[in-house]
Amino acid sequence: MTQLLNTLTETPSQTAGPYVHIGCIPTFAGVTGIYPQDLGLSPIQDGAKGEQITITGSVIDGTGWTLRDAMLESWQPDAAGKFPGHPNADPAVTGFARFAADKDSGEFTLRTVKPGAVPARNGAPQAPHISLWIVARGINIGLQTRIYFQDEDNSQDPLLARIEQRPRVDTLIAKKTGPGQYRFDIRLQGDNETVFLDI
Amino acid sequence: MTDLGPLIPRNRAIHPVPYDPDYKTSVPRSPGLPLLSMESTPSEETGPRFGHSLLGALDNNLILNFTQGAAPAIGERILMHGRVLDENARPVPHTLVEIWQANAGGRYRHIKDNYLAPLDPNFGGCGRTITDENGYYEFLTIRPGAYPWPNRANDWRPMHVHISVFGHSFGQRLITQMYFEGDPLINRCPIAATIKDRSQLDRLVAPLDMSKSRPLDFLAYKFDIVLRGRRQTMFENKLDGM
Numbered sequence: 001m002t003q004l005l006n007t008l009t010e011t012p013s014q015t016a017g018p019y020v021h022i023g024c025i026p027t028f029a030g031v032t033g034i035y036p037q038d039l040g041l042s043p044i045q046d047g048a049k050g051e052q053i054t055i056t057g058s059v060i061d062g063t064g065w066t067l068r069d070a071m072l073e074s075w076q077p078d079a080a081g082k083f084p085g086h087p088n089a090d091p092a093v094t095g096f097a098r099f100a101a102d103k104d105s106g107e108f109t110l111r112t113v114k115p116g117a118v119p120a121r122n123g124a125p126q127a128p129h130i131s132l133w134i135v136a137r138g139i140n141i142g143l144q145t146r147i148y149f150q151d152e153d154n155s156q157d158p159l160l161a162r163i164e165q166r167p168r169v170d171t172l173i174a175k176k177t178g179p180g181q182y183r184f185d186i187r188l189q190g191d192n193e194t195v196f197l198d199i
Numbered sequence: 200m201t202d203l204g205p206l207i208p209r210n211r212a213i214h215p216v217p218y219d220p221d222y223k224t225s226v227p228r229s230p231g232l233p234l235l236s237m238e239s240t241p242s243e244e245t246g247p248r249f250g251h252s253l254l255g256a257l258d259n260n261l262i263l264n265f266t267q268g269a270a271p272a273i274g275e276r277i278l279m280h281g282r283v284l285d286e287n288a289r290p291v292p293h294t295l296v297e298i299w300q301a302n303a304g305g306r307y308r309h310i311k312d313n314y315l316a317p318l319d320p321n322f323g324g325c326g327r328t329i330t331d332e333n334g335y336y337e338f339l340t341i342r343p344g345a346y347p348w349p350n351r352a353n354d355w356r357p358m359h360v361h362i363s364v365f366g367h368s369f370g371q372r373l374i375t376q377m378y379f380e381g382d383p384l385i386n387r388c389p390i391a392a393t394i395k396d397r398s399q400l401d402r403l404v405a406p407l408d409m410s411k412s413r414p415l416d417f418l419a420y421k422f423d424i425v426l427r428g429r430r431q432t433m434f435e436n437k438l439d440g441m
């Protein structure tokens with residue numbers, strides 16, 4: 001025997017299920033009157049500094065079918081790379097958004113400002129990115145990934161550098177489709193499977 | 200602001216397997232390739248914070264919040280309570296906890312739920328609260344009913360409450376489910392069975408807690424939640440000052 005560590009173990013995850021919208025975005029789910037509005041409607045407020053961008057995409061399963069019931073959350077710093085709570089952070093950037101796949105088309109939309117670069121713990125520069133978390137029925141533990149941008153220099157990013165199969169880097173890069181417009185599709189499985197993170 | 204180190208890496212062995220043929224929807228929705236593992240960065244170590252001003256007076260009372268107090272929901276009245284802690288056994292104060300559940304008959308207020316059980320006109324099915332300075336939270340609700348779901352021909356979900364917790368870091372984000380002590384459907388549920396270590400599944404089964412039950416009013420169930428912790432490394436802290 002040894003001494004006890006006296007540490008705890010994380011609570012196991014369970015799928016968010018088909019009705020996650022009732023709990024997290026009830027107004028979207030048609031359950032109105034409990035909260036004034038859904039949480040995380042926008043990661044920015046009026047006057048947020050930086051380039052306003054729109055990211056659209058969908059979550060696609062291993063058969064090529066687009067999920068209609070996925071819920072996503074994003075977290076990002078302001079245009080200068082400062083997270084909320086930092087003394088110099090832009091007060092008009094809350095950084096957090098919740099959004100769902102459209103129940104008919106499966107498309108999601110995130111309107112925000114383009115994030116600035118944030119250094120990693122060791123000070124190494126990371127390319128600008130938005131953290132993403134995806135839950136749905138059939139996903140037993142929420143999937144973490146990142147959105148990088150096609151029109152940024154991603155060549156020195158330490159996370160992207162760790163992807164051994166270089167063509168897979170492309171799955172984390174939002175494609176520019178117009179001024180301030182990006183496309184980011186998430187493939188859960190199969191051809192061009194998105195790189196998911198354990199971080 | 201804080202002297203905390205990186206997030207403790209997730210022990211994926213305690214979590215459900217992503218791919219489980221008995222939970223059919225997981226088959227096309229589980230990644231087939233390994234996850235990319237890396238030490239956390241500020242992107243995962245920071246996270247959204249929500250203040251108590253977010254909350255309405257009835258937000259954690261699912262018996263009354265849908266009618267804003269006009270009429271109570273139907274069902275067995277229960278108090279669901281516990282603490283949010285981290286792996287270092289420290290409370291996680293001031294963090295948002297959200298729950299959702301079926302009504303007493305096992306029906307959700309959702310366009311896609313067409314189960315035979317009726318909707319309760321007085322029950323919405325969601326609630327939220329923010330833990331106090333000791334990480335404590337509580338909800339007053341009704342015991343949700345078990346319900347059938349399309350998976351294998353005769354699969355039923357045990358009574359359960361869905362729970363979403365934020366913690367203080369985006370990398371701590373967790374959604375799970377609370378089950379109820381003594382429910383025979385737990386052992387037959389393919390979703391519960393995605394957790395392969397029985398001792399880990401048992402951690403999702405809330406015991407009856409008579410010490411918090413109020414006579415002539417409600418039974419209590421205790422459900423503690425543990426989020427990922429952060430590494431305490433005094434040497435690194437002195438170097439980084441992070």
Ligand SMILES: [Fe+3]
Pocket residue numbers: 017019300301356359361
């Ligand atoms: Fe459920």
